[in-house]
Amino acid sequence: MPLMTTDYDTIAAISTPPGVGGIAIVRLSGSEALAIAQQIYRGKDLSRVATDTINYGHIVDPQAKQREIDEVMVSVMRAPKTYTCEDVVEINCHGGLQVTNQILQLVLRNGARLAEPGEFTKRAFLNGRIDLSQSEAVMDLIEAKTDAARKAALNQLDGNLSAVIKKLRQAIVDILANVEVNIDYPEYDGAEEVTSQLMLERSEAIKAKIQSLLATAEQGKVLRDGLNTAIVGRPNVGKSSLLNRLLHEEKAIVTDVPGTTRDVLDEYVNVAGVPLHLIDTAGIHETTDQVEKIGVERSRAAIEQADLVLVVLNASEPLTAADQELLDATAHTKRIILLNKTDLPARITPADLPDDEQTAVIKTSTVTEDGTKPLETIIAKLFFIDGISRQQTDVMVTNARHISLLQQALDALTTVISGLTAGLPVDIAQIDLQRAWELLGEITGDNYDEELMDQLFEQFCIGK
């Protein structure tokens, strides 16, 4: 790993969530971290303690007659083997807004600068400890809503995606080097054709590898972001009850008053290994109530944005015009139709429903819980997730930025291949090959521009 020697300023932030807690951490990183900490710390001489030790003492205010702020433990981690590759000091203080904020203010007054979101991780990247895709994995790990998402993020943090990308780039470099040699030293008249043939074969092999990576993307994206699943239906059909069933808790308010859910509710649940981002919407019908009207518009929007729509019908009442409208509105989305309230006498028969092989129809009752298991099975099947059987080391592409770059690299390779097939000279085809190499480099950040970097790290938490 290349360790650069850039000396950035010393940054500080509260790395634990705001609010009351047992312990909180104020983190410092940079060449002045130890000196700044020492100024506000009464205890051992931090410049003499061994690296990777935690040290008892008090935080005091040097500008206010050494007034005591807190009793603490201070971790000292010396460059370069630290999270940021810089000197890192972590003040483990008592949790709570007053203590943490006063300590943060103290370190800022004594020479540190407030860290931007993600700046510690950005330094780990800039100092060469991790690459860009690993930095992104840090954030994914923090944001993981399900065990499968956590696994995929940790896998990426461990550098498994980076290794695959690195190999692909190396394979491209090898082709380009080979081209250079053959162009510069054509040993015989047929050199050019041999080179062209070789470039074609190898480009095809690389293209196939990118394709197989991209084949993991649909699942990968679902793992990372969850499947946007909208629960829609007329008022009072049992949408909120269904959400509660899938959550296994009574989160949404359920009443027999139509129009109970006024706004969109969302929750993450793990259904048979598929992380669902469940969206309980307000019942769709024509309404004059202003609040409800906004809710209804939002549920229409939820259908638009959904990866999966659960259309809930009240099977104990005949199909209404509003039901029909919903069925039409979701005809082109991945959907499952739920005939709910099947504990009551049925008034809808499958013959009333669209004759469409792709749409699964399930009879459910949120009272008896009938149909919950079949629903879970169908969702798992629809998205081919075998969450449990996946190996820890399987590389998955989960990130929209990576997917887009891989897609562009794939397009570049397609251009190379069609060009060579049509008889274009290798030094022309080479340009797109080079382009594929650059695009892949953007995934790992071997190629990056400042603006992109800022955009990426901006999305991080403070203190990470």
Ligand SMILES: Nc1nc2c(c(=O)[nH]1)N(C=O)[C@@H](CNc1ccc(C(=O)N[C@@H](CCC(=O)O)C(=O)O)cc1)CN2
């Ligand atoms: N208190 C505390 N807990 C934490 C972190 C932290 O920074 N502080 N982490 C982060 O936010 C995570 C742990 N991640 C880390 C990753 C790398 C290194 C690190 O020092 N790596 C060095 C040396 C490794 C070694 O000693 O072998 C290296 O890779 O060179 C530290 C933490 C989670 N828990």
Ligand SMILES: Nc1nc2c(ncn2[C@@H]2O[C@H](COP(=O)(O)OP(=O)(O)OP(=O)(O)O)[C@@H](O)[C@H]2O)c(=O)[nH]1
């Ligand atoms: N018998 C029976 N009643 C149900 C079933 N599911 C829901 N209910 C009842 O139907 C009523 C409405 O349920 P909700 O889950 O609030 O319905 P909703 O679709 O969210 O309604 P809105 O938020 O008003 O659009 C409640 O009284 C539930 O107890 C079911 O499967 N069988």
Ligand SMILES: [Mg+2]
């Ligand atoms: Mg509701």
